[in-house]
Amino acid sequence: MSTPPAAAGLPPTARYTWGGDEFLFVEIDEAMSLAANLRAMSIARGLAAQKIDGIVDICPANSSLLIHFDSDILPPVALESTVRELETAARDTPGTVLATRIIEVPVWYDDPYTREVAARFREGYHQDPSGTDLDFAARVNGLSSAAEFIRRHHGRPWIVSMVGFVAGLPFLFQLAEQDQQMEVPKYLSPRTDTPKLTVGHGGCFGCIYSVRGAGGYQMFGIAAAPIFDPSQSLPDFATSMVFFRPGDIVTFKPVTEQEYRAIQTQVDAGTYRYRIAPVEFDADRALADPLGYNQTLLGALDGH
Amino acid sequence: MAIKVLSPGLATTVQDHGRFGYYDVGIPPGGSLDQYSAELANALVGNTRADALFECTYMGPTLVTDAATDVAVAGSVQVKINGETQPTWTRLSLRPGDELGFGLITGGARFYIAFAGGIDVPLVLGSRSTYPLGVIGGFQGRKLEAGDTVPVGVPSGAMPPGAVIADRFRPAFDRQQEVRIMLGLYDHRLSDTGLANLTTAEWKLTPVADRAGLRYAGPGVEWRERAQPFGAGSDPSNIVDAGYAVGSIQIPGGTQPIVLHRDAVSGGGYAMVATVISADMDLVARAAPGTVTRFIPVDMETALTVRRERAAVLSEAIASLGG
Numbered sequence: 001m002s003t004p005p006a007a008a009g010l011p012p013t014a015r016y017t018w019g020g021d022e023f024l025f026v027e028i029d030e031a032m033s034l035a036a037n038l039r040a041m042s043i044a045r046g047l048a049a050q051k052i053d054g055i056v057d058i059c060p061a062n063s064s065l066l067i068h069f070d071s072d073i074l075p076p077v078a079l080e081s082t083v084r085e086l087e088t089a090a091r092d093t094p095g096t097v098l099a100t101r102i103i104e105v106p107v108w109y110d111d112p113y114t115r116e117v118a119a120r121f122r123e124g125y126h127q128d129p130s131g132t133d134l135d136f137a138a139r140v141n142g143l144s145s146a147a148e149f150i151r152r153h154h155g156r157p158w159i160v161s162m163v164g165f166v167a168g169l170p171f172l173f174q175l176a177e178q179d180q181q182m183e184v185p186k187y188l189s190p191r192t193d194t195p196k197l198t199v200g201h202g203g204c205f206g207c208i209y210s211v212r213g214a215g216g217y218q219m220f221g222i223a224a225a226p227i228f229d230p231s232q233s234l235p236d237f238a239t240s241m242v243f244f245r246p247g248d249i250v251t252f253k254p255v256t257e258q259e260y261r262a263i264q265t266q267v268d269a270g271t272y273r274y275r276i277a278p279v280e281f282d283a284d285r286a287l288a289d290p291l292g293y294n295q296t297l298l299g300a301l302d303g304h
Numbered sequence: 305m306a307i308k309v310l311s312p313g314l315a316t317t318v319q320d321h322g323r324f325g326y327y328d329v330g331i332p333p334g335g336s337l338d339q340y341s342a343e344l345a346n347a348l349v350g351n352t353r354a355d356a357l358f359e360c361t362y363m364g365p366t367l368v369t370d371a372a373t374d375v376a377v378a379g380s381v382q383v384k385i386n387g388e389t390q391p392t393w394t395r396l397s398l399r400p401g402d403e404l405g406f407g408l409i410t411g412g413a414r415f416y417i418a419f420a421g422g423i424d425v426p427l428v429l430g431s432r433s434t435y436p437l438g439v440i441g442g443f444q445g446r447k448l449e450a451g452d453t454v455p456v457g458v459p460s461g462a463m464p465p466g467a468v469i470a471d472r473f474r475p476a477f478d479r480q481q482e483v484r485i486m487l488g489l490y491d492h493r494l495s496d497t498g499l500a501n502l503t504t505a506e507w508k509l510t511p512v513a514d515r516a517g518l519r520y521a522g523p524g525v526e527w528r529e530r531a532q533p534f535g536a537g538s539d540p541s542n543i544v545d546a547g548y549a550v551g552s553i554q555i556p557g558g559t560q561p562i563v564l565h566r567d568a569v570s571g572g573g574y575a576m577v578a579t580v581i582s583a584d585m586d587l588v589a590r591a592a593p594g595t596v597t598r599f600i601p602v603d604m605e606t607a608l609t610v611r612r613e614r615a616a617v618l619s620e621a622i623a624s625l626g627g
Contacts, residue, residue: 019549020579021607032535057327066547164330164570167438
């Protein structure tokens with residue numbers, strides 16, 4: 001049988017290793033790819049569906065999967081053989097389709113909040129102490145200007161490839177060919193401060209900082225609406241204080257200061273809602289024709 | 305009833321057994337770092353391990369109760385009621401208005417104060433543990449401050465007949481530790497010398513040690529050379545960002561190993577090379593800066609055996625109180 005396109009380039013089998021007596025770590029691939037991410041997600045969903053006693057947390061990550069288990073209830077060998085069966089099933093199933101959603105995330109690019117914090121962490125922290133994060137990111141990607149970088153940043157959607165680091169923080173992987181992806185080194189030394197909702201980038205990953213705190217990613221803008229809401233006061237948080245789930249598709253929408261302020265007013269009034277539409281994410285189509293398929297995904301937001 | 309905080313101590317937080325099932329969205333387990341000591345403090349006042357208590361680091365709080373209650377302190381610290389020294393690992397009675405205070409910690413890094421009925425803050429995602437980064441759980445999502453009034457629940461049952469944990473069940477708070485680890489995760493990224501350094505050298509706990517992680521100084525390690533995979537980052541200690549096992553050891557830049565503990569970030573881009581076995585996480589929690597530590601590799605079978613032994617000792621200690 002032929003290899004499904006979504007699995008092209010992956011190692012024949014994942015690497016299984018133990019994180020002590022409570023964690024099983026499954027590395028799909030050493031390198032990041034959409035295929036590796038989708039495989040991890042597929043195994044995670046399959047495992048969750050089995051509702052096995054003794055599994056505490058199932059954490060799909062960018063190109064790996066971490067499973068927290070209670071070895072008093074579930075013997076490690078039993079867990080490993082179950083996950084291996086799921087891996088085999090995922091490998092032999094062509095045409096991975098992920099039932100997920102597409103979300104429009106308004107961003108004020110080149111905003112004063114992240115600019116102010118960036119200006120405090122230059123000498124000894126940043127590769128280019130006299131410049132800005134955006135200019136640096138544009139330059140290392142061979143782009144003509146910060147504006148061009150911003151265009152590329154919101155020009156194609158991203159997939160939430162992992163949620164974690166801190167509560168509700170999404171790692172984002174842009175749906176683009178590898179040579180079209182933007183890579184930016186992290187700060188030389190992590191900042192001790194990052195504004196809440198900073199839109200950042202480190203390595204090949206984008207992220208949105210869910211809480212204020214330390215961070216090492218380059219900072220490009222600020223998202224206008226919460227993504228972590230412990231008070232669950234906004235309608236999008238009715239079922240969970242964490243907004244993003246692995247597999248969510250994100251499209252950034254640039255907003256002006258005025259639009260940003262208007263969204264703040266709606267957030268304060270408890271009425272803000274994200275634009276969201278359900279989508280069936282077809283990995284084979286996404287990998288075969290990223291540009292065309294991205295248009296299909298974005299169309300879902302407009303009801304197509 | 306309620307406890308009034310006159311002075312908060314250095315870092316006093318509400319903790320319980322932990323918050324489980326939310327690690328996939330980045331919320332760590334939290335809970336008492338030294339679960340063994342915390343469970344014994346709870347048992348002394350008739351609580352279960354699900355009940356919340358105070359975890360104190362280095363310097364304890366000064367507290368006043370507004371009603372008669374029972375309290376127990378687990379750890380190595382001078383305990384005082386209205387200025388009079390009282391025993392640890394022992395159930396003590398407080399009258400309304402009594403002041404509970406502490407001298408300097410005399411061993412380890414943290415101790416536990418359990419009140420009969422447990423600290424009665426709201427459950428958040430199934431736990432009362434404090435998650436400061438997310439500002440959830442515990443008392444208003446933060447460590448205690450002077451002037452806080454913290455509610456205590458109603459005891460659910462009678463006190464156990466025994467009021468003292470026998471010496472043989474009390475943990476040691478040594479300045480030398482042997483912490484058992486399981487190699488794995490990304491240990492193949494270490495060179496032979498790097499692996500030998502990790503598992504044979506003496507590592508000294510630095511002051512950079514808290515509920516999120518503990519950083520050790522020593523000879524450093526070496527990595528195997530490789531072309532870094534796409535997305536992993538340029539340093540040889542970097543990997544494509546992945547989930548972090550609680551208890552795992554990462555060595556950013558190859559210099560100082562960090563043992564992640566129960567408030568750690570849930571993932572990131574540093575290679576983990578080993579994980580402290582579950583039974584020894586309490587031991588790590590008892591390490592004070594300067595503690596000389598050896599990391600001893602064991603296999604899964606040993607880790608599971610030691611895990612059962614720890615559970616058996618804890619059960620025996622609780623059973624020794626009768627009831």
